[in-house]
Amino acid sequence: MLSRANNVSISFEVFVSEEIIVPERRASRDSWANWVRLLCGRKPALPAAPPAASPVMGRAWLRIGRDEYMLGVVSEERFLEDEQRQRHEPILMMGMEGHGYWRGYWWFQDRFYWENDRMDGEDVHALLLTRHQRERQRIDRARAMVAMGEEPRMRERGHIPDDVKQLVWIRDQGRCRVCGATSELQFDHVIPVAMGGSSDVQNLQLLCGACNRRKGAGLTLP
Ligand SMILES: [Zn+2]
Incomplete structure (x- = not known):
């Protein structure tokens, strides 16, 4: 280790x-x-x-x-x-x-x-270099995903029907699921559309703008 x-x-x-x-x-x-x-x-x-x-x-x-x-x-x-x-x-x-x-x-x-x-030195070197590379890749992918999510085309693919929105709103009681805020609420795909997430009730949640942005910044691909 x-x-x-x-x-x-x-x-x-x-x-x-x-x-x-x-x-x-x-x-x-x-x-x-x-x-x-x-x-x-x-x-x-x-x-x-x-x-x-x-x-x-x-x-x-x-x-x-x-x-x-x-x-x-x-x-x-x-x-x-x-x-x-x-x-x-x-x-x-x-x-x-x-x-x-x-x-x-x-x-x-x-x-x-x-x-x-x-x-030995070579073991340590190899481990650290691959670790740095993985970190770099993770950051690049997260950035790419955030950029993709900002394209209108992606928003269309993740279109949420009104009845689904209503169910999610009722289930989450009109509050951000993370912090409980009641303003600036958005429907968030738990698994992003870019990663194959669906627009079903199970894959949707209410998030406030701040929590949604925080989530976007921390996302990683499996
Ligand atoms: Zn929140």
Whole structure:
């Protein structure tokens, strides 16, 4: 199973020359030394600042909900490379493992996903691409159907006899079937004419204009 993970974000904390640049916070030379000590578990024998020629280093963080996970100490260059790469291929950012348990977090096109099937990058890529395609098709079809419904020819095909209208009106008690409104009422085909829906009482309902438009926008073909 592959799911969108909405509560995930990634960040990179850079230190530049003598200072660590942290969002909303600038650390002094002293705290940089402290930070190195934290990373190494001992007081650094190095000078308090990295050599000027060294690559810009920093820490990559993955935030999942309220939890933060340090992914590693990497160069800024490497981090930016990954950021570029995730636009074209999914990158496994982190795997959580336990007894018979696995959860992998993937980064792809500025979104995050998790899966528990130990997928590889190609699996994730294929799944996400087909998912995007399906979504696109669904939107295109819904738009086409809305456009078709606006053509007079389609209205004729969906012509509703007066006696049917009367029965539907009585059954729905002169109210929108969704919200109960009594104004701007329209006869709506539950299954649209474009999808083969009939003009029988069973396939008709009273909707107010607002509910009808909302329905039109959300329609999908099976
Ligand atoms: Zn309504």
